[in-house]
Amino acid sequence: MSNAFRTLDQADLKGKRVLVRVDLNVPMENGRITDATRIERILPTIREIAEGGGRVVLLAHFGRPKGRDPKESLKPVGEALSGQLGRPVAFAEDCIGDAAAKAVAALKDGDVLLLENTRFHPGEEKNDATFVAELAKLGDIYVNDAFSAAHRAHASTEGLARKLPSYAGRTMQAELDALTKGLEAPARPVVAIVGGAKVSTKIDLLENLVSRVDALVIGGGMANTFVAATGLEVGKSLAEHDLAETALRIVAKARETGCAIILPVDGVCAYEFKAGAVNHTYGIESIPGDQMILDVGSQSVERINAAINDAKTLVWNGPLGAFEIPPFDQGTVAAARHAAERTREGKLVSVAGGGDTVAALNHAGVAEAFTYVSTAGGAFLEWMEGKELPGVEALRQA
Numbered sequence: 001m002s003n004a005f006r007t008l009d010q011a012d013l014k015g016k017r018v019l020v021r022v023d024l025n026v027p028m029e030n031g032r033i034t035d036a037t038r039i040e041r042i043l044p045t046i047r048e049i050a051e052g053g054g055r056v057v058l059l060a061h062f063g064r065p066k067g068r069d070p071k072e073s074l075k076p077v078g079e080a081l082s083g084q085l086g087r088p089v090a091f092a093e094d095c096i097g098d099a100a101a102k103a104v105a106a107l108k109d110g111d112v113l114l115l116e117n118t119r120f121h122p123g124e125e126k127n128d129a130t131f132v133a134e135l136a137k138l139g140d141i142y143v144n145d146a147f148s149a150a151h152r153a154h155a156s157t158e159g160l161a162r163k164l165p166s167y168a169g170r171t172m173q174a175e176l177d178a179l180t181k182g183l184e185a186p187a188r189p190v191v192a193i194v195g196g197a198k199v200s201t202k203i204d205l206l207e208n209l210v211s212r213v214d215a216l217v218i219g220g221g222m223a224n225t226f227v228a229a230t231g232l233e234v235g236k237s238l239a240e241h242d243l244a245e246t247a248l249r250i251v252a253k254a255r256e257t258g259c260a261i262i263l264p265v266d267g268v269c270a271y272e273f274k275a276g277a278v279n280h281t282y283g284i285e286s287i288p289g290d291q292m293i294l295d296v297g298s299q300s301v302e303r304i305n306a307a308i309n310d311a312k313t314l315v316w317n318g319p320l321g322a323f324e325i326p327p328f329d330q331g332t333v334a335a336a337r338h339a340a341e342r343t344r345e346g347k348l349v350s351v352a353g354g355g356d357t358v359a360a361l362n363h364a365g366v367a368e369a370f371t372y373v374s375t376a377g378g379a380f381l382e383w384m385e386g387k388e389l390p391g392v393e394a395l396r397q398a
């Protein structure tokens with residue numbers, strides 16, 4: 001893979017209408033944004049374009065609407081963005097047609113405009129050529145700063161990049177740089193930590209990782225599937241028993257490629273999935289039949305931390321236990337803090353991503369200390385699976 005992206009360094013911005021694809025798909029509850037990280041991440045790109053005399057025209061999706069739906073309007077997100085940016089952000093009720101054209105025509109150099117949810121038009125997800133052409137009318141150049149939407153081959157993420165002179169925004173650039181350091185050209189040894197509930201959602205990811213990394217730590221509910229596959233009792237633990245063969249195949253592949261698989265050697269067990277549930281730690285060979293494993297035990301954490309000590313690079317996706325119900329957050333928190341410490345000491349490059357992972361690292365209070373924490377969910381997983389992301393591929397120079 002070549003890394004020949006044009007960045008803002010090569011863009012001539014002055015007086016240009018710059019269509020900037022951003023990810024404003026922020027979590028909202030009752031009209032309130034509960035995590036503004038994605039907004040914060042795009043500020044540098046917007047500021048740089050505006051300060052360079054460009055006219056910023058923001059394109060983004062919100063939710064997964066089927067047609068126009070006021071509940072999925074980007075308007076409130078635009079207001080939050082304006083607050084963070086400290087400058088006005090104009091809003092157009094549509095991303096194509098007269099409303100959009102008028103709003104764009106009203107822009108002066110350095111102004112910022114947000115267009116309504118691109119997914120209000122079916123042409124967006126279909127990457128329809130006519131819709132792409134409608135969007136392209138609104139800009140002179142295109143900047144993509146939405147790595148977290150780059151796994152979608154949509155009009156505003158892929159089609160436009162092929163239609164207009166295109167550039168990677170600063171967040172896209174930082175993300176690609178971090179991911180390259182994480183898996184494509186990492187300092188070795190590399191350790192990956194993969195957790196989360198299910199093997200079934202991460203089979204491709206595990207298969208790719210065993211051929212790329214030197215050690216793979218498996219935690220969370222998915223570790224139970226591996227433990228059970230070796231014939232051990234996991235009691236009432238979450239486990240996908242029908243995936244025993246898949247688990248064994250991954251272990252066999254790891255043996256072939258020389259990737260060490262690190263599974264829990266002990267588990268924190270309880271009778272019920274509940275915060276504060278009475279719990280005991282058992283060796284992995286003696287999990288009681290009437291209990292469930294809710295976290296990795298302290299001996300497992302020691303082994304994981306030792307694997308982190310041996311590594312120069314860490315890639316992390318998914319919590320090691322049920323971190324949302326204390327005290328079953330302890331394994332995840334301990335390993336995350338250890339990785340943060342090694343990173344602070346300059347001994348480790350640590351890259352993490354995927355929905356729950358960011359929440360878990362924030363919970364441990366260490367997200368800032370990691371080398372890079374991606375705000376991407378699906379895109380981060382697809383990248384870990386070794387897949388090409390259409391939105392990234394479209395930015396590469398032929």
Ligand code: 3PG
Binds near residue numbers: 023063148149152377
């Ligand atoms: C995300 O929230 O992960 C991105 O914005 C992509 O959203 P999507 O999964 O609805 O395409």
Ligand code: MG
Binds near residue numbers: 377378
């Ligand atoms: Mg999503």
